[in-house]
Amino acid sequence: MTATAVPALALADLATYRPENKVPSSYFAAFAEDDDLADNVMFRAPAFRHHAAEDETSADMIVTAAGILTDRHGADYLDDVDVLLTHSQLPEVMVRGCGGEVAHRLGLTPSTVLDVHNGGCAAFAHLIEVGGALLAASGGRKALIALAQNSAGQIFTQDQVRSKAQAAIPGDGAAVATLTLGAGGNPILTTVSRSYGEYAPDMTAVSSPPRKYWEAGPGQIHVGFTNAKIAKVLSRGNRQVPEVAIEAATQIGVRPSKLDWFITNQPNRVFLRNWREALELTEENHPDTFDECxxxxxxxxxxxLDALIDSGRLQPGQIVMTSAFAHAGDFAAAAAIRWNGRS
Known part of the structure; x- marks a missing residue:
């Protein structure tokens, strides 16, 4: 029996959306109160972040980002999408995500619509991996992956939460990308995913007085940080992001210090510094949008990645290594991409 070769997976293009409401750090400074975690390195605030409008949903932001792709490539660019994967940081409705609504609003008829919740901050590489596998299994033509971060303006501006050190860090936005099989595009050289389920319980949502998130009550939900938990997250994140990136670099035969570009999630400046130092890369090779977003x-x-493309610094033939960890360290993923240009 002869095995059938699986066509190469490629990233065709991507687009991003930043909500209009650009919020400076002074907004949170006006509400700041004594907080035991105020001096923690995890919570050194960016200069700005964007907040989604009060009635702006994950689907709204994703559809807007997708509109950039169709404006760029033509109204029929997404007509051949067979797989749609969505990830929303804060699903507006319990149980389901926004995938079905996104498909309907974009006029798509994919054979697979999947809302992927567990990828967290590492969801971009995770969705590339899952989307590629689904395309290969089904013989599909194109996958659309879509991600929305919508919790900053909804959770962290609540009047009981905005005074906390954690409130000034998150921002909102959305991203979409298309994946194809076969020649062309920007080849996905490899992906690496690692699950660390033993750390999942360390990610908690809390309120005062305590309640479950679906129960009515006076306490507003926010992330349950403590100094002890932060120490664990710092240790795990410092280790996991370089680990999966180095594993991916090894698989493609590139020394980590020779990577052209390294793009990670951006919880804070400390992680960004530690990650590039672990790979022996310069700040120039490790761009971020932390102070803007x-x-x-x-x-x-x-x-x-979209900002790097728009800057003109990313050149054809260069390798972009993406890497991230999720939640309190229960998942990490990396994806290596050889960039050829938007297609």
Missing amino acids: GNLFAVGVPMT
């Missing part, structure tokens, strides 16, 4: 969770990697 804050921590964008899953959208951070594609947002920075």
Whole structure:
């Protein structure tokens, strides 16, 4: 029996969206109160971040980002999408994500619509891997992956939360990308995913007084940080992001220090510095959008990649290594891309 070769997976193009409301750090400074975590390195605020409008949903932001692709390539650019994968940091409705709504609003008829919740900040590489596998399995023509970070303007501006150190870090935004099989595009050289389920319980949502997130009550939900948890997250993140990036670089035969570009998620400046030092890369080779956009969770990697493309610094033939970790360290993923240009 002769095995059938699987066509190469490629990233065809991507587009991103930043909400109009650009919020300076002074907004949060006006509400700041004593916080035991105020001096923690995790919470050194960016200069700016964007907040989604009050009635702006994950689907709204994704559809807007997708509109950039159709404006760029033509109204029929997404007509051959057979696989649609979405990731929303804060699904507006319990149980389901926004995939079905996105497909309907874009006029798509994909054979597979999947809302992927677990990827967290590493969802971009994770969706590339999953989307590629689904395309190969089904013989599909094109996959659309879509990510939305929508919790900054909804969770972190609540009147009980905006005074906390954690509130000034997140920003909102969205990203979409198309994947294809076969020649052309920007080849996905490899992907690496690692699950660390033992760390999942360390990511918690809390309120005062305590309640489950679906229960009515006076306490506003926010992330349950403590100094002890932060120490664990710092240790895991410092280790995991370089680990999966180095593993991916090894698979493609490139020394990590010789990578052209390294793009990661961007929780804070400390992680950014530690990650590039671990790979022996310069700040020039490790771009970010932290001071313009804050921590964008899953959208951070594609947002920075899109900004790098627009800057003109990313040249054909260069390799982009993306890497990220999720939540309190329960997942990490990397993807290596050889850039040829938008297609």
